[in-house]
């Protein structure tokens with residue numbers, strides 16, 4: 718990750734990595750933001766196992782997907798057959814975020830280096 722990246726990366730190396738990131742982003746499949754949680758419920762039926770006084774066994778797990786987008790938070794249930802798909806999409810979104818964060822980090826670094834190089838060039842020209 719970024720923390721172990723040498724500060725001595727050249728602009729060329731940074732631009733090369735950004736090129737790789739673009740290719741990795743283009744190769745990503747379906748994605749969605751959010752996180753999954755498990756829920757267990759108690760129903761309304763009398764004498765149901767979920768209300769057993771000795772050993773209550775609540776119904777579930779039910780899987781709930783929550784996410785925030787555009788400042789709006791949403792929660793929906795996910796049926797069990799869709800879990801693998803949803804998990805894959807959540808993982809893809811994490812990869813997407815990691816790659817874009819890295820791109821921004823590299824872009825900031827490259828911008829700073831270019832600015833410093835321009836200052837050096839101006840200083841050299843004024844001599």
Ligand SMILES: [Zn+2]
Nearest residue numbers: 760765766767
């Ligand atoms: Zn029940």
